[in-house]
Amino acid sequence: MPETTLDLRDVPPPERHPMIHAAFEALDSGTVLEIVNDHEPKPLFYEFQAEVEAFDAENYTCERRDAGEFVATLPKE
Secondary structure, three states: OOOEEEEOOOOOHHHHHHHHHHHHHHOOOOOEEEEEEOOOOHHHHHHHHHHOOOEOHHHOEEEEEEOOEEEEEEEEO
């Protein structure tokens, strides 16, 4: 079960990445941030992989649940 879930579908796009980074930074090691998005967050994955040392890219998952609903888990090492 995720430590924190953010539903970003109603959040303006320029506010999403800063919100995600702040929530991820607040997590304890070994926990997961779950985000619900209106598109597959591939750019976010690459951003985290390149810039966030504590991001566990090997255990990242993303699932399309419905049209306009993607759920991604961002694990923290």
